[in-house]
Amino acid sequence: xxxxxxxxxxxxxxxxxxxxxxxxxxxxxxxxxxxxxxxxxxxxxxxxxxxxxxxxxxxxxxxxxxxxxxxxxxxxxxxxxxxxxxxxxxxxxxxxxxxxxxxxxxxxxxxxxx
Amino acid sequence: xxxxxxxxxxxxxxxxxxxxxxxxxxxxxxxxxxxxxxxxxxxxxxxxxxxxxxxxxxxxxxxxxxxxxxxxxxxxxxxxxxxxxxxxxxxxxxxxxxxxxxxxxxxxxxxx
Numbered sequence: 001x002x003x004x005x006x007x008x009x010x011x012x013x014x015x016x017x018x019x020x021x022x023x024x025x026x027x028x029x030x031x032x033x034x035x036x037x038x039x040x041x042x043x044x045x046x047x048x049x050x051x052x053x054x055x056x057x058x059x060x061x062x063x064x065x066x067x068x069x070x071x072x073x074x075x076x077x078x079x080x081x082x083x084x085x086x087x088x089x090x091x092x093x094x095x096x097x098x099x100x101x102x103x104x105x106x107x108x109x110x111x112x113x114x
Numbered sequence: 115x116x117x118x119x120x121x122x123x124x125x126x127x128x129x130x131x132x133x134x135x136x137x138x139x140x141x142x143x144x145x146x147x148x149x150x151x152x153x154x155x156x157x158x159x160x161x162x163x164x165x166x167x168x169x170x171x172x173x174x175x176x177x178x179x180x181x182x183x184x185x186x187x188x189x190x191x192x193x194x195x196x197x198x199x200x201x202x203x204x205x206x207x208x209x210x211x212x213x214x215x216x217x218x219x220x221x222x223x224x225x226x
Contacts, residue, residue, distance in 0.1 A: 033213070040122065042202055042216035043158070058213065090157055103148075103214065105157035 003027065006091050006106035012114050013078065013085060021076045021109045023091035030095065032074035033103070036060060037088040046089075049074055078111065086112050116141045118205050120217035128225050133190040135220050137203030140184070147179060147186045148204040148214065151197075158202055162188070193224040 004025045013019045025032065031050045035043040045058030049068040063082025068074055078085045091106040117140040127133045146165040150158035164170045164177040164186065176189040190197055200221045204214040
């Protein structure tokens with residue numbers, strides 16, 4: 001089945017630790033995104049990538065880093081510089097140029113601080 | 115700062131009624147508009163998108179866009195308990211490549 005796979009589903013971070021969230025897609029999509037969602041809030045864009053080996057900061061990039069070495073993969077690292085990392089993290093991808101192109105979401109990773 | 119505003123609710127309607135969800139946006143140059151449904155603890159799923167003024171219907175769902183008033187709405191006819199979820203409005207602003215800006219969502223409860 002085609003789709004986006006995020007792992008792990010739950011992740012716990014100790015103070016001062018970097019953690020990496022995985023996102024893999026087999027939809028052959030060019031664009032990939034990372035969003036953060038806090039309780040009762042909408043989605044805020046962390047980083048996005050429109051092509052391999054290129055990515056751009058979103059609205060809340062501080063304390064996060066990404067890489068896009070392969071079309072299928074867009075991992076997100078939550079660094080120790082992110083002081084309030086507890087949130088639901090969503091990875092998404094999209095394909096074409098059309099105005100109404102659809103975002104496909106993964107199932108999300110819930111990150112909590114120990 | 116380009117913003118998308120939604121009434122957070124909660125909005126409660128009886129089963130079979132019409133639920134009306136509203137969204138306003140700040141940039142007149144916005145190009146396209148999306149409604150996502152999100153169940154608790156799950157990822158959002160696209161219900162509809164619209165980019166022309168007027169109404170767009172898909173089954174029990176109707177999206178309405180008024181660019182002059184910078185207003186987009188979602189109507190759900192014959193509401194069912196399974197429609198109970200948070201509804202997120204998202205806007206693609208002009209010049210924003212493929213990114214979407216999301217509202218904070220409206221929580222809808224359909225009462226049996």
